[in-house]
Amino acid sequence: MISEKMKPLVANNSVIRQMFEEGQRLAQEFGAENVFDFSIGNPNVPAPDSVKEAIIGILNTENPVKVHGYMNNAGFLGTRKAIADNLNERFGTDFTERNVIMTVGAGSAINITLKTMINPGDEVVCIAPYFVEYGNYIRNYDGVPVVVSSNPEGGFMPRFDELEEKINEKTKAVIVNNPNNPTGVIYPEEIIKELATLLERKQKEVGHPIYIISDEPYRELAYEGAEVPFVTKYYDNTIVGYSYSKSLSLPGERIGYILVPDESDNAGEFIDAATIANRVSGCVNAPSLIQLAIERCVDEKCNVEYYERNGKRLYDALSELGFSCVKPQGAFYLWMKSPVDDEKEFVQAAKKYNILMVPGSSFAGPGYVRISYCVSYEQIERSIPKFAELAKEYF
Numbered sequence: 001m002i003s004e005k006m007k008p009l010v011a012n013n014s015v016i017r018q019m020f021e022e023g024q025r026l027a028q029e030f031g032a033e034n035v036f037d038f039s040i041g042n043p044n045v046p047a048p049d050s051v052k053e054a055i056i057g058i059l060n061t062e063n064p065v066k067v068h069g070y071m072n073n074a075g076f077l078g079t080r081k082a083i084a085d086n087l088n089e090r091f092g093t094d095f096t097e098r099n100v101i102m103t104v105g106a107g108s109a110i111n112i113t114l115k116t117m118i119n120p121g122d123e124v125v126c127i128a129p130y131f132v133e134y135g136n137y138i139r140n141y142d143g144v145p146v147v148v149s150s151n152p153e154g155g156f157m158p159r160f161d162e163l164e165e166k167i168n169e170k171t172k173a174v175i176v177n178n179p180n181n182p183t184g185v186i187y188p189e190e191i192i193k194e195l196a197t198l199l200e201r202k203q204k205e206v207g208h209p210i211y212i213i214s215d216e217p218y219r220e221l222a223y224e225g226a227e228v229p230f231v232t233k234y235y236d237n238t239i240v241g242y243s244y245s246k247s248l249s250l251p252g253e254r255i256g257y258i259l260v261p262d263e264s265d266n267a268g269e270f271i272d273a274a275t276i277a278n279r280v281s282g283c284v285n286a287p288s289l290i291q292l293a294i295e296r297c298v299d300e301k302c303n304v305e306y307y308e309r310n311g312k313r314l315y316d317a318l319s320e321l322g323f324s325c326v327k328p329q330g331a332f333y334l335w336m337k338s339p340v341d342d343e344k345e346f347v348q349a350a351k352k353y354n355i356l357m358v359p360g361s362s363f364a365g366p367g368y369v370r371i372s373y374c375v376s377y378e379q380i381e382r383s384i385p386k387f388a389e390l391a392k393e394y395f
């Protein structure tokens, strides 16, 4: 018999995962080249060769007891130091290995952060539309998700007046995801500054820290050289969650980290508690072999041009067909307005052409659909005539 807490999760099993499975079924029926699966954020770009070479090199040269053994629950010292050094070089910061805790991807980074900071009933703000798992992660620790909307006319930037109203003594954190899944927008420096100023003031009012949890799996995926502000520089109580799932195409390896800056409230205590949270969550530590590979590949570049090209082609083609799309600035998602009010109806209609998209209501963004274009360029090209047939139903 399953727990009461699991029942709603089973009932609302992830639409994205269901789509992904449907895509695989359709591919078997019609052939993979005739299915246009834009559902999941699983990068089509292979991991860099250097990752493979690093893994082979580690297996050939390192002591297997080290490679496959337990280590400090925060992760290998060398890996954490390499990450701190890389961040310092890029962002002019002064982190050490002590500030970095290796985690099982960004999902685990956020879970461990939440486990470390929230008491039952504490509220965590999510800015809609948002990555649907945030709500589940918050509820894992009996926290309460509070949704603040963003402004479609203003490029899906957060509505600060609403944020101002919704923050209260119970507010523990605001999750910020930049570049954004699902809208593909980047919050520029002035938005992060405005958020920081508001939260500084609110912290004083409520008398306790209000954290920014900066969820950054798409940090390097910024187009046309756009700057993604590094949030710790603007707001002391920032906890960063990072992942190599997207930047190095390693989602199945489950590797990421938490960054806790010294400037954050009681940083030492937080780091110790988060390290224990990593252990007692059952993860114990991030997978060892891929940690060692990351240490060797930390300076590897993300293939941003690939996604930029895909995003541009799809945005131009769909806009030309009459669809209204948000121009992607980063990540690898196109956020498109549904031509009918009920976007689920539109998603159903697209399935007739073997086009799979995710309804915006799965991200608390009804009326829109998310098109995940981390697919091959050929899939995009082949899908355009199908999108044209779909468009004819509406325009």
Ligand code: PLP
Residues within 6 Å of the ligand: 041, 104, 105, 106, 107, 108, 131, 177, 181, 215, 217, 242, 243, 244, 245, 251, 255, 256
């Ligand atoms: N946060 C966002 C915004 C995501 O889009 C994803 C994955 O798609 C995650 C977190 C989870 O990343 P990971 O696979 O590293 O756990």
